[in-house]
């Protein structure tokens with residue numbers, strides 16, 4: 001499945017509607033230095049429209065899907081009430097990028113495993 005590149009997609013995050021939009025870094029300076037972000041105040045998930053160049057990953061849409069999953073996990077954590085107050089010395093665990101990425105990357109495999117044993 002090809003991920004959309006323009007327009008707005010909607011996703012329900014625990015009862016709250018979020019929009020997902022793809023933007024270029026030129027159009028949205030907040031994308032500078034990152035591939036996407038979630039804004040809990042406007043209920044937006046923004047994912048960069050990646051430009052192909054010599055440094056870029058070969059399958060940019062595969063990567064875009066992982067970034068979208070990553071930002072959706074941030075939104076799930078926020079809507080669960082798990083935000084900046086999660087307990088840690090170096091930023092809250094719910095904002096820990098490695099943990100969020102682990103869920104986003106492993107989720108398709110977790111889903112497959114859950115479906116295999118019918119425990120969803």
Ligand SMILES: [Zn+2]
Nearest residue numbers: 070074097100
């Ligand atoms: Zn993140």
